[in-house]
Amino acid sequence: MPTALELVDVNAGYGKLHILYDISLEIPEKEITVIVGPNGSGKSTLLKTIFGLTTIYSGDVIYRGVNIAGKKPHDIAKLGIAYLPQVGNVFDNLTVEENLRMAAHDFPKTAAREAIEEALEMFPVLKAFRKRKAKTLSGGEKQMLAMAMAMIRKPDLVIFDEPTAALAPKIAVQVLKEIVRLRDEFNKTIILVEQNAKRALEIGDKAVLLVSGRIQFKGGPKELLTHPELSKLYLGLK
């Protein structure tokens, strides 16, 4: 598989607070790359770094041959990358419909309407809630809305930060199924950060283990799951 996104020796953090050290990583096209690691290891920071939401001290972030390190998030959003943050991934005080319109805010009118209808077809549960404020949705419904908002922008690369956190196991499985569907039916490239390493690695094509801001492992998900030390030390698996 060709590479969609590549990080080369990236050092990044928040202001002067250095979090990520020498991150080099290739994200293959049309595959699910799963990033796992302990709390505070820098998983969210890594995703934010791709999207221009942190300070990059050195290194390159190359998307389809273009270095996007240092670009503003709103410009990166226009390149076909979508990012669903770990928290606050919908606008609580806007209605479901306004949230969707927001996601399509820079489209021409008819294109926006079509994109919104398509997104609603992908996530039909949302149709019943059009006029409701997002803060009144359940966790799972919010996650669907966030995914619909991301899909409206017709991205090639979708970045998920713990999309199943705080969801009931049954709904979490459903959300992960949707993510697999994005890869298989819609040919999206996906980066997925997950707390529940086992569940995520089972659907992933490539695994990355992040510990204290450094990459400890890159390779096949099976390999990581069955790794004698790493899986025990960092994933809580026996």
Place this chain on the structure above:
Amino acid sequence: MIGISTIFFLETLAYASTLALLSLGLSLTYTTTRVPNFAHATIASIGTYVLLTVVGLMRLRGLNIYLYSIPAAFITVGIITLLQYVLVLKPLADRGNGLIGLMISTLALDIILMGVINIYADFLLQTFKAKKVKLQVRDQPALRSYDARIELFGQNVNVSGLVAFATLIAVAILLWLLLNKTKTGIAMRAAIENPALAEVLGVNVNRMYMLAWFLAGGLAGVGGVFMGMVQKISPAMGALLIVSVFAGSIAGGITSVFGSMLGGLLVGFAENFGPYYSSLLLNMDMTGYDKMFSLGIIVVVLLLVPGGLASLDLSGLKKRLPLLRAGGVEVSGE
């Protein structure tokens, strides 16, 4: 009105509308940068000097005053406030300054602006002299007599109060339409609520904030025009007003633009009617105590509704109203 003359009522209406225009702008800027702008009232008094300039140089009278000075003040003061954001607050915030630093910068700007207005007043005085315009630039009370007049309840009164209130209503409607019906407005609400997510969805959040600051400044400038039509004009008039503007915003729930507008109206009326009625009631002169009433309002509102007027949840009432009208309370579906 009980014991209140039409003239006093209209002047109060002008004052309250002015406060409402300022309080809503203060909230609009506060929701973007989370910094209370202490220069907001002095910025409005720039609008007053735009009014004085336009009236003096164009020799305007009557409704023409509003026709020219409102757009001129809106644009001039809007641009100055935009510059405050772009040249002062944004660079300071980008360098990692916290709330205190940013707040002090607005106080500093307030002092600088007051100096600049004084210098401009001198310049204007020279210009007026040269052009033989009979207007003072400090302690100028005469603009009242230039106002258009109409017959209302058998009295011949200035229109400033009515124009101010009508302008406020028009502003409220336009702002509501902007924020709820246009792409830009929805993007602005999104940028205010969750800037990071808005950025991720391709909104240039900084540009939205620039627009918010421009609008807030422009509306303050319009408020300055009405201030100039009912009050004595002086470069320091903003300093007297800023407490009341904050009172309006805080009573309204500082993060709500429309709540702050209501708060501003409420404070404006309280500051004029409070001293008036209490003077009658206590049989002593209470005219110097107007700020006591605005601050009293903050206390009362925050005691009763800690989140400010805007946090009053009317949706529960709306749901219950039909049931009450039907005469019986049933268990609703939710």
